[in-house]
Amino acid sequence: MKSRRQAVLLEVVDREALHSQEELRRRLRQQGFDATQATISRDIAELGLVKRAGDGAYQRPGMEATSPELARTTLERAASSFLRRVERVQQLIVLRTGRGQAQALAEALDRAQLSEAVGTIAGDDTVLIIARDSRRAAALARRLETYAEA
Numbered sequence: 001m002k003s004r005r006q007a008v009l010l011e012v013v014d015r016e017a018l019h020s021q022e023e024l025r026r027r028l029r030q031q032g033f034d035a036t037q038a039t040i041s042r043d044i045a046e047l048g049l050v051k052r053a054g055d056g057a058y059q060r061p062g063m064e065a066t067s068p069e070l071a072r073t074t075l076e077r078a079a080s081s082f083l084r085r086v087e088r089v090q091q092l093i094v095l096r097t098g099r100g101q102a103q104a105l106a107e108a109l110d111r112a113q114l115s116e117a118v119g120t121i122a123g124d125d126t127v128l129i130i131a132r133d134s135r136r137a138a139a140l141a142r143r144l145e146t147y148a149e150a
Contacts, residue, residue, distance in 0.1 A: 005033045006043050010060065013049060017057035017073055024058065053104045055081075071112040078108035079147035086148070088141045091134045095127040095144065102127045116140040 005028065012018065012027045021040045028035050035043070043049075048061045055077035082101040087094045097105055106122035109129065116136035121128045131137035 002043075005035060005039075006047055008033060009040075009043055010047065013058045013060065017055060017070065017077070019051075019056050019058070053107050055108065068113075071108075075108040075112040076147045076150065078105050079144055080150045083144060083148040086141050086145050088137050091131045091137045093129040093131060093137055093141050093144070095129065097125050097127065099125050101125065114140065 008031045009024065009028060012024070012031070016027070018024050018027065021037055021044070024040050024044075025035060025037065028040070044058070049058045050061050051057065052059050052074065055074045057074070082097040082105045083095055084098065085096040087096075095102070095105060102122040102125050106120045106127045109117065109120050109127065116131050116139060118130045118132055120130075129137075129140065131140055
């Protein structure tokens with residue numbers, strides 16, 4: 001029973017962005033497993049699940065966001081959570097976050113592999129995105145502002 005429950009837990013985490021043990025408990029219940037919070041907590045520890053920096057969803061250790069949809073969702077969530085201000089100068093975009101949040105946002109940007117961006121540099125509360133040209137920088141800045149408003 002335990003090994004099957006843990007296998008289902010891994011399947012669910014691989015295909016969905018789940019952010020809390022309660023969400024995990026509900027998904028397991030939908031799959032026919034009635035697990036307590038303590039059981040789920042032990043399963044998380046035994047399986048070595050970790051939370052992604054970008055959006056706080058559970059994942060297997062060492063796993064990258066595998067699908068473009070998941071990477072985009074992670075970026076949208078990170079931008080809505082962390083992004084405070086967007087400024088563009090030519091092909092450079094400067095993003096302002098709260099203290100200690102720039103790294104998580106930059107990681108989400110990098111994993112999303114945006115065609116407009118050449119790369120990112122992150123500090124404590126600032127992310128610099130270097131875009132391929134000013135037209136693409138403007139489009140990316142607008143998109144990030146939309147994510148932040150969501």
